[in-house]
Amino acid sequence: MRPNLAGYRKLRILLIVYDTHVPPDKIRGIDLEKVEWRSEYEVASTLNRMGQNVKVLGVGDDLAPIWKAVEDFKPHVAINLLEEFHSEYLYDQNVVSYLELLQLPYVGCNPRGLVLSRDKALTKKLLSYHQIPVPQFAVFPKNRNLARPTSLAFPLIVKALNAQASIGISQSSVVFDDEKLKERVDFIHSSIGMDAIAETYIEGRELYVGVLGNNRIEAFPVWELRFNKRSESTHQIATHAAKWDPKYIKRMGIKFAEAKLSKSQTEHIQTICKHAYRILGLSGYARMDLRLSPMGEVYLIEANPNPHIGRGEALAESARRAGVSYEDLLWRILTLGMAWQPGQLQVA
Secondary structure, X not given: OOOOOOOOOOOEEEEEEEOOOOOOXXXXXXXXXXXXXXXXXXXXXXXXXXXXXXXXXXEXXXXXXXXXXXHHHOOOEEEEOOOOEOOEHHHHHHHHHHHHHOOOOEEOOOHHHHHHHHOHHHHHHHHHHOOOOXXXXXXXOOOOOOOOOOOOOOOEEEEEOOOOOOOOOOHHHEEOOHHHHHHHHHHHHHHHOOOEEEEXXXXXXXXXXXXXXXXXXXXXXXXXXXXXXXXXXXXXXOOHHHHHOHHHHHHHOEEEEEOOOOHHHHHHHHHHHHHHHHHOOOOEEEXXXXXXXXXXXXXXXXXXXXXXXXXXXXXXXXXXXXXXXXHHHHHHHHHHHHHOOOOOOOOO
């Protein structure tokens, strides 16, 4: 169902995307499931159908096109779909800071929330201080000898400290001894070019919760990543292949679906996610990644500000399950962006 736009003015919306992700004018004959710009296309085309004036701006390693688009197009609000800049994940907050300096309202998370949540170790330190359960962990910087703390017991899962989209995560990321730990840490250092983080591997279910809001926060239904055809040796983790390789997804029978949980479990998980959202000073929208152990213990693994908002993605699907259409979700996100003011939130 399309949102009721009565009473809302038509907006000029600047959609900022990677210069390689600008959707073509015509998509006839293109399989949208196989293109990298599917989310960008879904956002732009849906907003256009809603009667909005959307300008898609492809950005490479130069901020000047943003300034020029703001001067020429005079947008009411920007939707920033960049997750990195100059091939550096930690620079995405600088793009948002630039939008704030231009005094342009924007959709998505504020710079401080991006800084706090992009660093997996810093996230866990903050959450642990506020008594939100997180796995034990250790950071292994590049160009230093690897020394595992004796308190950090196997099995462990090794990740890139600041990477997004499960980059560098595979089934081999779960390690059971120091030799494999060193191999995987060396892989992260050499192949990804980042410091590595190793955290206690929580056997169990992979859960996701979409969270929306600035001051008033809403948590959507809990979603789950399911491996319907996995072998006993396959770990149920969101590897890069599990997210982005269609052949692997089909072979493993991977599906995103609403998690089958009791009402009390669902409410407990949603409460944790909303609390974490406030602690990290997030705004706009985010996706929380969690693990649920066979004993029913919940661990918050990561906070992902500005997750993909394409139709069919986890955030949109969980919103739909809550009775929020895709069009309504985009409109609510736009409204949050228009209402956001720098310095509005305080970390809990």
